[in-house]
Amino acid sequence: MNKKWALITGASAGIGAEFATQLAAKGWSLVLVARRAEKLTELKETITNQHQVHCHDLVMDLSDVEANRNIFDYCQNNDIQVSMLINNAGYGVPGDFDAVEWKTHQDMLQVMLNSLVELCHLFFPSMKQAQQGYIINVASLAGLTPPTAAHTLYGALKSFVIKFSHSLHLEAKDFSVHVTALCPGFTYTEFHDVNGTRSMVNQMSKKLWMSASDVVSQGLLAVEKNQGVYINGWRNRMIAGMCKYLPEGMVRYLMKGSVAKFRKR
Amino acid sequence: MDAADVVSQGLKAVENNQMIYINGWRNQMTVRMCKYFPEGFARLLIK
Numbered sequence: 129m130n131k132k133w134a135l136i137t138g139a140s141a142g143i144g145a146e147f148a149t150q151l152a153a154k155g156w157s158l159v160l161v162a163r164r165a166e167k168l169t170e171l172k173e174t175i176t177n178q179h180q181v182h183c184h185d186l187v188m189d190l191s192d193v194e195a196n197r198n199i200f201d202y203c204q205n206n207d208i209q210v211s212m213l214i215n216n217a218g219y220g221v222p223g224d225f226d227a228v229e230w231k232t233h234q235d236m237l238q239v240m241l242n243s244l245v246e247l248c249h250l251f252f253p254s255m256k257q258a259q260q261g262y263i264i265n266v267a268s269l270a271g272l273t274p275p276t277a278a279h280t281l282y283g284a285l286k287s288f289v290i291k292f293s294h295s296l297h298l299e300a301k302d303f304s305v306h307v308t309a310l311c312p313g314f315t316y317t318e319f320h321d322v323n324g325t326r327s328m329v330n331q332m333s334k335k336l337w338m339s340a341s342d343v344v345s346q347g348l349l350a351v352e353k354n355q356g357v358y359i360n361g362w363r364n365r366m367i368a369g370m371c372k373y374l375p376e377g378m379v380r381y382l383m384k385g386s387v388a389k390f391r392k393r
Numbered sequence: 394m395d396a397a398d399v400v401s402q403g404l405k406a407v408e409n410n411q412m413i414y415i416n417g418w419r420n421q422m423t424v425r426m427c428k429y430f431p432e433g434f435a436r437l438l439i440k
Binding site for chain 1: 428429
């Protein structure tokens with residue numbers, strides 16, 4: 129049995145579950161981390177039935193400040209040398225900044241910022257020492273487009289993930305550790321069902337949507353090629369390019385109509 | 394730049410409700426360069 133280990137957060141559904149499935153098919157053993165025990169067990173069973181790989185499921189809430197250390201200790205205690213870290217856990221919180229309770233913001237910051245950085249900090253040194261490793265931080269096209277009213281933290285956090293990953297990518301490349309910020313646009317997952325914007329985003333053109341399977345296969349190829357930032361899909365790359373090169377006021381004006389379709393206030 | 398200039402410009406910027414204000418024309422030029430030049434080229438110049 130192959131002993132290359134990948135650790136995936138937010139593994140129970142969507143892009144995380146797709147990473148698990150595709151990596152298992154490539155022979156990677158897995159440590160799957162998520163909050164929802166039932167979904168995680170179901171995924172673990174599916175994977176171990178279909179592929180000859182080891183699979184550990186860790187039910188953890190990353191908003192708990194102890195979670196990252198517990199994950200790391202679990203790997204150490206079970207002699208699991210993580211060669212690929214996929215920081216995928218994340219969610220959106222609709223509404224205006226002050227209309228959302230501080231605890232909700234605090235948890236979001238812990239899951240999508242502190243936890244991501246801490247897991248990199250915990251697992252990067254051993255990858256550096258082994259002169260081999262892969263880190264994929266799942267960001268978003270939202271981190272490359274101008275900010276919008278409502279969903280106040282989401283774009284800001286994703287911008288952070290892109291900038292942080294790019295810096296780490298530059299630091300890591302001398303040690304054969306590949307770091308990539310993956311920036312998908314609209315992806316068919318339960319993301320919008322969970323944050324209650326499904327009916328709104330369904331008004332978006334179908335051409336803007338990608339399957340989780342495509343997002344993940346492109347992401348794995350990008351980290352293999354050691355691309356610092358990878359934007360999924362030519363349409364999303366065009367949007368990101370437009371946001372970079374056109375004056376910000378013009379981009380915001382152009383986006384105004386479409387943003388109202390998916391930013392719930 | 395000295396802190397006094399940074400602060401006075403900052404106070405004026407918030408008075409004018411400017412979303413982002415970059416202090417000093419040299420810094421403004423650096424940011425524009427980073428925005429419009431290819432990233433690899435900008436990194437080379439900053440290096």
